[in-house]
Amino acid sequence: MLILRIVTFLYGLLTIIAIGEEAKSNGIQWVHGLYPVFSLCLMYIAIKVEPSIVLYIGLLGLFIAAITSGLITNTFQWKHIIARLVISLILLWSWNNLS
Secondary structure: HHHHHHHHHHHHHHHHHHHHHHHHHOOOOOOHHHHHHHHHHHHHHHHHHOHHHHHHHHHHHHHHHHHHHHOOOOOHHHHHHHHHHHHHHHHHHHHHHHH
16 A cells, blocks of 8 residues: 555656756646646645545546646657557556455
């Protein structure tokens, strides 16, 4: 359970770091503001509470933000979307079955 919490926290933290780097190179877009909100949802789940609707909101929000960001900045990549989908499904399965 501790490893799952660490992985979930790191996923949220690394997403915030990555979006900061993207904003530096491509400029700040309105969609970049969504990433910290949804990442903090994941980090909150990892630290404080048992999985709840906040986990689903965080993962779905990051997935939608990734699609939107790719379309807005003309950097849409299917590999990135598929990777986010796989990670999200693994985290959902893990939180629902291992916790």
